[in-house]
Amino acid sequence: MNQRRRGILWIAILTFLLLWAGLVRSLSAFWSSNPQYAYGWTVPALALFLLWECWNTRPHAAPPQRRGPAIFIIAILAVCLLPVSLLLEATPDWRLVQWSFALSVTGITLCAIHLAGGAPWLRHFAFPLAFTLVAVPWPTKIEQGIIQNFTAWVSSLTVTGLNLCSVPAIQEGNLIRIGRGLVGIEEACSGVRSFQATIMAALFLGQLWMFSLRSRLVLLGAGVVFAFFCNVGRALLLTYVAEREGLDAIGKWHDPAGFTILGITFAGLLVLALILRPKLGRALAPAAVHPPQSLPAVLTIALAAWIVLVAGGTELWYRSAPPATSAWWRIGWPEKQPAFAEIPLTPTVRSIGFDTGRQARWREDDGSLWTAFHFRWMPGAATTRIEARWHNPDICLVGAGFQRVAEYEPLVIRKGDIELVFRTYRFDAQGQKNHVFFCIWEDRKDPGAAPETPEAWNPASRWRAVLLRKRHLGQQTLEIAIAGIEDEKVARAAFERRITALIEPDSILPATDAQTTVR
Numbered sequence: 222m223n224q225r226r227r228g229i230l231w232i233a234i235l236t237f238l239l240l241w242a243g244l245v246r247s248l249s250a251f252w253s254s255n256p257q258y259a260y261g262w263t264v265p266a267l268a269l270f271l272l273w274e275c276w277n278t279r280p281h282a283a284p285p286q287r288r289g290p291a292i293f294i295i296a297i298l299a300v301c302l303l304p305v306s307l308l309l310e311a312t313p314d315w316r317l318v319q320w321s322f323a324l325s326v327t328g329i330t331l332c333a334i335h336l337a338g339g340a341p342w343l344r345h346f347a348f349p350l351a352f353t354l355v356a357v358p359w360p361t362k363i364e365q366g367i368i369q370n371f372t373a374w375v376s377s378l379t380v381t382g383l384n385l386c387s388v389p390a391i392q393e394g395n396l397i398r399i400g401r402g403l404v405g406i407e408e409a410c411s412g413v414r415s416f417q418a419t420i421m422a423a424l425f426l427g428q429l430w431m432f433s434l435r436s437r438l439v440l441l442g443a444g445v446v447f448a449f450f451c452n453v454g455r456a457l458l459l460t461y462v463a464e465r466e467g468l469d470a471i472g473k474w475h476d477p478a479g480f481t482i483l484g485i486t487f488a489g490l491l492v493l494a495l496i497l498r499p500k501l502g503r504a505l506a507p508a509a510v511h512p513p514q515s516l517p518a519v520l521t522i523a524l525a526a527w528i529v530l531v532a533g534g535t536e537l538w539y540r541s542a543p544p545a546t547s548a549w550w551r552i553g554w555p556e557k558q559p560a561f562a563e564i565p566l567t568p569t570v571r572s573i574g575f576d577t578g579r580q581a582r583w584r585e586d587d588g589s590l591w592t593a594f595h596f597r598w599m600p601g602a603a604t605t606r607i608e609a610r611w612h613n614p615d616i617c618l619v620g621a622g623f624q625r626v627a628e629y630e631p632l633v634i635r636k637g638d639i640e641l642v643f644r645t646y647r648f649d650a651q652g653q654k655n656h657v658f659f660c661i662w663e664d665r666k667d668p669g670a671a672p673e674t675p676e677a678w679n680p681a682s683r684w685r686a687v688l689l690r691k692r693h694l695g696q697q698t699l700e701i702a703i704a705g706i707e708d709e710k711v712a713r714a715a716f717e718r719r720i721t722a723l724i725e726p727d728s729i730l731p732a733t734d735a736q737t738t739v740r
Contacts, residue, residue, distance in 0.1 A: 229518050236525040237330060241265075243306075243532065244326045244353070250313050251358045254574050254604040255611060260418040261356035267425050271349035274429065279346075283339035284514035291332040292520055298325045298332075299527055306535045311686040314607045316358050323357045329524075337513040348428050355421045369395070369619060371416060371449070379456040388464050393651060394622020397456075399464045404471070415452065415483050419444040422487055426494040436497045440490070447489045455482040472568065542690030550639045550662075551727040552595045552699065555719075558583040564592070574598070574608040589705035589715065600664055600695035609696035614646055614657050618702075623648040623655065629709060632658065634717065636724050641699075643716075647709060648702075656703040656712035658720075664695040 245265055252261035285291065302325055308318045327350055334350075335343040358364070372395050380397055383390035390399050397404045423444035427437035455478050462470050555561065564580035571578075575596035582592045596612065598605035619625060629645040646657040701720070706712040 225518075226515055229515060229521050232525050233333070233516050233521045236521065236528055237333070239528055239532070240326050240329065244323060247309055247313065247319065247322055248356055248358075250603040250607055251319070252356070254608045255358070256572055257364075257417060258356065258358055260421055264353060264356035264421065267421075268349055268352045271352060271425070271428055272346070275346055275349050279338070280341040282337065282513040283341050284337065285335060285339050288336055288517070291335050292517070295329050295332045295520065295524065298328045299524060301325050302528065303531050303534075306531050307538065307687045308683060310535055310539050310603075310692045311690075312606070312683045313603045314610045315683060316360055319357055320360075323354055327351060327353065333516060336516055342513070352424060352428065355417075355424060359417075365616060365619075367416075371452075372620065375449070375452050375456055378453045379460060382453070382457045383460060383464075386461070388461060390460065394624070395620060396622040397460055399460060401463055401468055404460050404463050404468070415486055416445065416448045418483070419448040419486055419490065422490055423494075426490065430494065430498045432494075432497060432499070440494055440497060443493050444486070444490050447486045451482040451486045451489075455479065475568070539690050539692040542692065549664075549727040550636075550641075550697075550724050552579075552593070552723050553725045554579070554581055554593075555583055555723065558585065560584045573612045574604060585715070585719070587706075587715070589703055589712075591719070592702045592704075594698070594700045596698050598696040601693055603693055605693065605696050609661055609698055612698055612700075613661075614644075614648065614659050614700065618648050618655075618657065621650075623650040626654075627709075629713075632713065632717070634720055634724070636721055637726065639724060639726070641720075641724070643699075643720075645709075645713065653704055654707060656706060656709060656716070657700065658703075658716050659700045660698065662697045662699075663691065 248261060251258045301321065305318055305322045305325060308315065309322060312318065330350055331343060331347060334346050338345075359367075376392050376395050376397055380390045380392045383397075383399070388399065390397055392398075393403070420441065423441045424437075426432075427440050432440065458478055459471050459474055462474050561581065561583040564582055566578060566580065570580070573596070576599045578594075578596040580592075580594050582590065584590055594612075596609070598609055614623075615625065626647045626649050629647075632643045632645050634641045634643065641660050641662060643658040643660045646659070648655045648657055701716065703712050703716065706715060
């Protein structure tokens with residue numbers, strides 16, 4: 222290999238390392254902030270191992286006669302990297318963009334492999350590269366639909382098992398009522414995260430031992446079944462412990478039970494994989510008679526320059542953003558109200574990653590029961606936006622067994638320079654109406670823009686965030702649930718009166734005495 226070709230090769234290697242490092246960096250925000258995707262940290266290492274195995278068994282290179290289609294696809298996907306990169310910095314929680322980035326990086330790499338080794342290499346290396354996609358967060362609607370159904374089935378079988386063991390239990394949504402009280406989704410059924418990790422493990426083992434398609438499907442299906450029944454066993458254990466030792470005992474058993482069940486699931490999957498493993502080992506392919514084709518020098522240099530330009534331009538665009546200009550606010554908790562009581566921050570609540578937070582419950586003079594949750598994330602990390610939007614009524618209340626009945630018109634609250642937009646809902650649980658008001662607030666709003674619901678982030682709103690160079694801003698969420706008021710209009714009016722009194726101006730980046738710091 223002459224010096225020029227060696228130089229082009231190193232440029233290509235560094236270019237693809239930069240591409241994949243950017244993808245891992247982007248996805249790591251989800252892996253860090255959402256326990257459901259913590260397994261994602263293992264995926265890059267496993268993918269590299271599979272790539273190494275495939276390299277040792279690579280077929281003969283057969284570079285394509287027509288290189289134009291692959292080069293055209295690389296060019297299209299490379300152009301897409303610019304808008305995707307800009308959107309990822311402003312809205313890292315937008316899973317569609319995460320998928321666009323992952324598919325673009327994977328597609329560019331596969332096309333480069335096709336240019337180097339043709340169809341044989343494309344088929345051979347496709348799975349290890351596509352394997353990384355198991356670490357990309359699922360679309361929210363699909364994910365929540367699966368998890369809620371999964372949890373409901375776990376709760377149902379757990380109640381049946383407890384009754385067979387002479388432990389009286391009743392299912393209330395996704396909650397389990399026993400003699401000692403209610404066991405919630407976060408205490409007994411949060412192990413559903415092993416479902417996705419098991420899928421990842423099944424796909425890895427199937428590729429590692431080169432299973433047939435039929436064997437891979439059997440392994441994948443068995444993994445899902447293992448994860449489901451192990452979670453039923455975990456929920457049975459925790460609720461049984463709660464009945465015998467009290468609800469406080471769940472905290473002591475929660476993590477050990479979770480790790481044990483995950484270990485049992487993976488062990489069962491491994492045993493099945495060993496049973497299904499082909500008896501004949503894979504023979505290493507002979508050294509390639511036809512060496513792989515080098516990537517075109519112009520394409521390699523242009524792609525490298527473009528990726529550096531995209532990365533540098535994106536950083537320059539956001540780094541030049543003006544400082545946050547919004548009016549800061551906090552909650553003045555009504556501690557003198559009747560029956561005011563703190564709600565302890567459980568480990569599951571703390572896991573959403575806020576910097577300061579508080580939960581409390583009180584009664585108003587009309588007898589209605591109010592429950593409030595206020596959390597704040599300080600600016601500076603990509604995870605803040607993801608974590609703030611992971612905590613919302615559609616996920617938390619539905620997961621706790623509440624039934625969403627309706628969503629009403631957003632409610633705009635103004636107090637001085639402070640402007641908050643609340644989504645308004647009605648959730649029912651145990652025959653009781655709950656009027657829920659939920660707000661997400663960012664440090665710097667769009668100056669002069671009409672109020673909008675923070676969660677209604679359509680593509681136009683997300684591009685507005687790019688134009689305003691919003692990145693790594695601090696976040697606050699406020700959720701208030703009102704029980705004991707039947708009429709929605711009456712509850713809305715009561716909320717408007719009370720929230721105006723609760724909101725207080727605040728200094729920049731505070732950590733008030735009334736809040737609990739969790740980081």
